[in-house]
Amino acid sequence: MSPATILVLAMSMSMDAFAVSVGRGAAMGRPRVSEALRTGMVFGLVEAATPVIGWAAGLAASSYVEAVDHWIAFALLGGVGVHMLASAFFAREEEEAPRGRSLPILLATAVGTSIDAMAVGVSLAFLDVNIWITAAAIGLTTFIMSSGGMLLGRLVGARFGRVAEVVAGVALVAIGATILIEHLSA
Numbered sequence: 053m054s055p056a057t058i059l060v061l062a063m064s065m066s067m068d069a070f071a072v073s074v075g076r077g078a079a080m081g082r083p084r085v086s087e088a089l090r091t092g093m094v095f096g097l098v099e100a101a102t103p104v105i106g107w108a109a110g111l112a113a114s115s116y117v118e119a120v121d122h123w124i125a126f127a128l129l130g131g132v133g134v135h136m137l138a139s140a141f142f143a144r145e146e147e148e149a150p151r152g153r154s155l156p157i158l159l160a161t162a163v164g165t166s167i168d169a170m171a172v173g174v175s176l177a178f179l180d181v182n183i184w185i186t187a188a189a190i191g192l193t194t195f196i197m198s199s200g201g202m203l204l205g206r207l208v209g210a211r212f213g214r215v216a217e218v219v220a221g222v223a224l225v226a227i228g229a230t231i232l233i234e235h236l237s238a
Contacts, residue, residue: 053181057227062185062193064223065172065223066101068136068165069095070197076161077205091158092199098162099169099190106173107183114177122235125175129228132168136221172224224225 053061073091083091170189176183183231 053179053186054205058181058186059193060193061172061227062189063197064221065099065169065190066176066194066226067198067219068168069162069191069194070097070201072161073198073201074208078208079173079207080202081228082206083202088199091202092195092197094155094158095162095165095198096186096191096195096235098165099194100187102163102166102170103173103176103190104183104187106170106175107177107187108173110177111175122178122232125178126228126232128171128175129231131223131226132171133221133226136224137165137166140215140218140221147214171222175228175231205209 073088076091077088080087125180154179173183173187
């Protein structure tokens with residue numbers, strides 16, 4: 053996987069956390085920088101861990117599905133992308149901005165937004181990637197985007213988060229399609 057693809061993947065995986073962070077920032081009014089950094093840290097650590105978990109599960113099953121691994125990667129990435137698009141277009145307003153500031157609520161929100169990263173991790177097991185570099189890129193990108201999203205939320209509100217989620221969904225579908233096309237044309 054090229055560095056550009058890893059960057060696009062990291063940004064795509066970070067968009068749902070970014071969208072939630074924008075919503076949280078808008079709901080909190082004027083979040084402090086320390087609150088934004090705490091949010092970024094929690095989201096980043098969880099988002100970095102989940103693709104590794106998915107990758108390990110996918111690696112365990114890879115010998116059984118080697119003939120169709122490109123289709124699995126396409127289906128998982130495409131499915132996550134379509135899910136992100138659907139949630140961006142059909143999300144209810146009250147789901148957008150969790151209002152609690154407690155660590156358990158923040159952690160639950162981070163886990164909820166990182167389930168897609170676990171599915172992507174499964175698909176990465178079928179590709180030639182360094183999972184540690186990819187997971188670190190996803191975690192760092194999520195930290196930066198979530199922290200910035202909290203601070204941005206007080207300026208632009210929750211609507212901008214939906215746009216970010218649409219862009220991320222389209223990018224994931226495109227990555228999945230590229231994997232499929234590259235494998236079928238080889």
